Amino acid sequence: MILGFFFHYRLLHPVHDAYGLWVTSVICEIWFAISWILDQFPKWCPVRRETYLDRLSLRYEKEGKPTELASIDIFVSTVDPTKEPPLITANTVLSILAVDYPVDKVACYVSDDGAAMLTFEALSETSEFARKWVPFCKKFSIEPRAPEWYFSQKIDYLKNKVHPAFVKHRRAMKREYEEFKVRINSLVSMAQKVPEEGWTMQDGTPWPGNNVRNHPGMIQVLLGHTGVHDIEGNELPRLVYVSREKRPGFEHHKKAGAMNALVRVSAVISNAPYLLNVDCDHYINNSKALREAMCFMMDPSLGKRVCYVQFPQRFDGIDRHDRYSNRNIVFFDVCIHFLFFFPSLLFLLSLGKLIFQMKQINMRGLDGIQGPIYVGTGCVFRRQALYGYDAPVKKKPPGKTCNCPRCCCLCCGSRKGKKVKQRDQKKKKMKHRESSNQIYALETIQGGIKGIYTEQASKTSPDELEKKFGQSPVFIASTLLENGGIPDEARPASLLNEAIQVISCDYEDKTDWGKEVGWIYGSVTEDILTGFKMHCHGWRSVYCIPKRPAFKGSAPINLSDRLHQVLRWALGSVEIFFSKHCPVWYGYGGGLKWLERFSYINSVVYPWTSIPLIIYCTLPAICLLTGKFIVPEISNYASIVFMALFISIAATGIVEMRWGGVGIDDWWRNEQFWVIGGVSSHLFALFQGLLKVLAGVNTNFTVTSKAGDDGEYSELYLFKWTSLLIPPTTLLIINIVAVVVGISDAINNGYESWGPLFGKLFFALWVIVHLYPFLKGLIGKKDRLPTIILVWSILLASLLTLSWVRINPFLTKGGLVLEVCGLDCD
Ligand SMILES: O=c1ccn([C@@H]2O[C@H](COP(=O)(O)OP(=O)(O)O[C@H]3O[C@H](CO)[C@@H](O)[C@H](O)[C@H]3O)[C@@H](O)[C@H]2O)c(=O)[nH]1
Numbered sequence: 001m002i003l004g005f006f007f008h009y010r011l012l013h014p015v016h017d018a019y020g021l022w023v024t025s026v027i028c029e030i031w032f033a034i035s036w037i038l039d040q041f042p043k044w045c046p047v048r049r050e051t052y053l054d055r056l057s058l059r060y061e062k063e064g065k066p067t068e069l070a071s072i073d074i075f076v077s078t079v080d081p082t083k084e085p086p087l088i089t090a091n092t093v094l095s096i097l098a099v100d101y102p103v104d105k106v107a108c109y110v111s112d113d114g115a116a117m118l119t120f121e122a123l124s125e126t127s128e129f130a131r132k133w134v135p136f137c138k139k140f141s142i143e144p145r146a147p148e149w150y151f152s153q154k155i156d157y158l159k160n161k162v163h164p165a166f167v168k169h170r171r172a173m174k175r176e177y178e179e180f181k182v183r184i185n186s187l188v189s190m191a192q193k194v195p196e197e198g199w200t201m202q203d204g205t206p207w208p209g210n211n212v213r214n215h216p217g218m219i220q221v222l223l224g225h226t227g228v229h230d231i232e233g234n235e236l237p238r239l240v241y242v243s244r245e246k247r248p249g250f251e252h253h254k255k256a257g258a259m260n261a262l263v264r265v266s267a268v269i270s271n272a273p274y275l276l277n278v279d280c281d282h283y284i285n286n287s288k289a290l291r292e293a294m295c296f297m298m299d300p301s302l303g304k305r306v307c308y309v310q311f312p313q314r315f316d317g318i319d320r321h322d323r324y325s326n327r328n329i330v331f332f333d334v335c336i337h338f339l340f341f342f343p344s345l346l347f348l349l350s351l352g353k354l355i356f357q358m359k360q361i362n363m364r365g366l367d368g369i370q371g372p373i374y375v376g377t378g379c380v381f382r383r384q385a386l387y388g389y390d391a392p393v394k395k396k397p398p399g400k401t402c403n404c405p406r407c408c409c410l411c412c413g414s415r416k417g418k419k420v421k422q423r424d425q426k427k428k429k430m431k432h433r434e435s436s437n438q439i440y441a442l443e444t445i446q447g448g449i450k451g452i453y454t455e456q457a458s459k460t461s462p463d464e465l466e467k468k469f470g471q472s473p474v475f476i477a478s479t480l481l482e483n484g485g486i487p488d489e490a491r492p493a494s495l496l497n498e499a500i501q502v503i504s505c506d507y508e509d510k511t512d513w514g515k516e517v518g519w520i521y522g523s524v525t526e527d528i529l530t531g532f533k534m535h536c537h538g539w540r541s542v543y544c545i546p547k548r549p550a551f552k553g554s555a556p557i558n559l560s561d562r563l564h565q566v567l568r569w570a571l572g573s574v575e576i577f578f579s580k581h582c583p584v585w586y587g588y589g590g591g592l593k594w595l596e597r598f599s600y601i602n603s604v605v606y607p608w609t610s611i612p613l614i615i616y617c618t619l620p621a622i623c624l625l626t627g628k629f630i631v632p633e634i635s636n637y638a639s640i641v642f643m644a645l646f647i648s649i650a651a652t653g654i655v656e657m658r659w660g661g662v663g664i665d666d667w668w669r670n671e672q673f674w675v676i677g678g679v680s681s682h683l684f685a686l687f688q689g690l691l692k693v694l695a696g697v698n699t700n701f702t703v704t705s706k707a708g709d710d711g712e713y714s715e716l717y718l719f720k721w722t723s724l725l726i727p728p729t730t731l732l733i734i735n736i737v738a739v740v741v742g743i744s745d746a747i748n749n750g751y752e753s754w755g756p757l758f759g760k761l762f763f764a765l766w767v768i769v770h771l772y773p774f775l776k777g778l779i780g781k782k783d784r785l786p787t788i789i790l791v792w793s794i795l796l797a798s799l800l801t802l803s804w805v806r807i808n809p810f811l812t813k814g815g816l817v818l819e820v821c822g823l824d825c826d
């Protein structure tokens with residue numbers, strides 16, 4: 001590293017624009033230093049991290065720990081039954097109901113933002129089917145427990161199963177499922193027939209959700225302890241349908257708002273101390289995953305400082321070559337990742353200040369620092385961490401006294417007196433507010449007031465609690481219980497009544513919901529913000545990668561959908577970048593570690609790299625068209641150093657990949673898609689984000705379309721027109737034109753011009769190779785050639801080349817200009 005530093009200095013000094021280069025190289029070296037440090041400290045080292053994971057799951061296997069499993073509330077969000085087919089949601093719900101966990105400790109809440117009767121009907125069908133499906137799964141321990149995916153597995157199920165009844169049962173079950181599927185699909189086709197007057201309920205009254213933007217809150221408990229049992233007479237987990245109230249003029253905050261509504265509803269109905277969030281297009285693929293998460297949550301050595309356990313996202317139904325890098329394997333499995341495009345191109349095209357390099361600490365690497373970021377699905381939360389509290393302070397060994405105010409409140413007598421007084425005040429206040437729908441008497445929760453959180457909570461006055469959590473006394477009382485649960489004497493009817501209150505539109509008015517409590521608002525990618533806030537409060541998160549993937553989901557497979565998804569993520573990042581929560585300046589003095597901060601910064605600034613990226617994709621073409629070579633002349637000595645550096649970067653990259661178990665093809669797809677997404681989605685996100693900040697123009701959250709159940713890749717070639725396609729097409733065309741022009745020029749000028757040409761051709765081809773999957777997606781099936789994009793892009797490309805040729809002051813070699821013009825005028 002030090003050597004590298006020295007070389008940089010020696011090397012770059014004589015170059016024309018040395019200053020900018022020097023600065024960038026220093027930044028580079030800092031990154032090198034970080035990776036070096038990461039490798040030196042085994043605690044942060046990915047390999048060590050793996051053994052840590054092993055240790056926990058080993059203990060779990062040996063001792064069956066944790067023996068006492070805590071309750072867990074599971075949230076599924078759906079919004080649009082036309083884009084999120086009810087069958088997919090049904091499968092998600094079935095995999096949850098059949099999970100390998102005590103039934104009385106699981107409650108599944110389905111939030112329906114579309115308020116579609118269709119979703120509701122599909123869900124009640126699902127609950128009926130679950131009565132047969134759940135006992136079947138448990139009896140034969142099948143995996144996965146989402147029927148669609150279980151039955152579509154192409155394995156010989158007779159091989160390992162010796163149970164004689166299994167074959168018969170499986171066949172019967174499969175038939176049942178086919179029938180269930182027919183029922184769900186007939187619901188869907190019925191839904192298409194009832195557009196105008198809207199749905200009616202069985203008794204003829206209109207379905208309250210007919211108007212998606214204006215309807216009351218709806219809650220329906222479909223399964224539960226006291227309710228229906230499965231066909232073998234066993235209990236089933238609770239299943240609750242929730243559609244929050246919608247009124248015109250209220251901001252609903254999309255998924256984050258839906259999640260917060262569920263947090264409150266579940267607090268009133270089951271109040272489990274842990275929560276799991278899965279998107280409707282993801283299902284539980286490993287029925288033991290919840291237990292794995294509990295290993296971390298209840299691990300004494302982690303001391304209740306874990307705010308969430310994130311599982312990596314894995315996907316089904318991705319084309320074999322994963323053309324658009326949907327799997328995101330590099331993000332989920334590599335610790336530290338160099339974006340190779342930068343070092344290779346940018347180092348050599350030394351354009352001074354514009355050069356910069358990206359080195360990302362990804363999920364696995366973060367796990368050695370303060371934990372992975374939250375990616376929106378497949379994540380088990382500690383409920384208390386969502387309530388905006390600080391992480392519990394590490395306990396000092398007895399005998400040591402600490403004077404810091406944080407520790408003091410735990411031991412110091414005079415404060416305790418004050419606390420009791422406050423508690424009495426609270427008691428009075430609560431009694432005072434007692435109303436018909438109040439279920440908890442404070443006395444019943446008094447026993448629960450102990451431990452770290454309640455320590456913090458009891459420091460808060462009742463007024464403050466109300467300002468923070470809103471006006472529901474039942475909800476507030478529930479937040480004071482560290483271990484969750486509902487008092488025995490609570491009546492279900494009044495609980496439901498209270499649950500309706502907490503999903504009303506104005507519940508969050510003038511409270512901390514979405515600001516300090518729950519899922520955080522203010523960006524279309526609520527996930528980054530939510531995790532970030534918790535890390536700022538000093539919590540740590542855990543990355544859990546069980547051998548059998550815990551959750552699996554669907555990903556968009558055609559180019560346009562994928563680019564739109566990336567656009568939305570990038571837009572979210574730009575929004576955060578301009579918000580008060582920007583990790584560059586937010587949360588100093590909190591519990592956020594600086595390397596963790598680096599990574600959060602990286603996750604919000606990356607859309608900006610689209611600008612230099614585009615410049616670097618145009619430069620090779622310009623080189624070829626103008627005959628000017630941008631790479632500075634460097635000495636032999638310098639070029640050797642450059643090569644050495646290049647190789648060292650490549651080597652670290654390869655080592656990181658090996659550690660993560662990522663193949664070269666996955667890595668290469670990632671590189672390619674980084675360029676494709678960079679020059680299209682990231683750029684557009686930047687503009688949209690700037691528009692939003694400067695002019696207040698709002699953009700919509702478009703739900704990512706989900707692949708149907710046809711299993712074929714017909715969608716892969718599906719072409720949808722979008723302006724996102726223009727910049728990469730333009731870049732592609734100018735580079736191809738440049739290559740053609742360059743070669744024909746060399747042919748005209750004879751033998752001696754071939755030498756320098758090769759250097760230039762290399763860069764142009766480098767760009768083209770990166771954009772190749774895009775080209776394939778663009779052309780798709782031959783008959784779908786998108787003329788409109790072609791016209792636009794050729795127009796833009798020729799405009800750019802022409803204008804460059806006109807304004808280029810260096811150009812005196814007239815031949816080339818003619819060449820270019822001749823080509824364009826044809
Ligand atoms: O108003 C809304 C909009 C969306 N959703 C739900 O949000 C989830 C994610 O939406 P999806 O369109 O599937 O987005 P993806 O791009 O596939 O999702 C990724 O990126 C999102 C952030 O943009 C995260 O929230 C997701 O967890 C993550 O999987 C789905 O379950 C939707 O039903 C709502 O509940 N209400």
Ligand SMILES: [Mn+2]
Nearest residue numbers: 279281554704
């Ligand atoms: Mn999704």
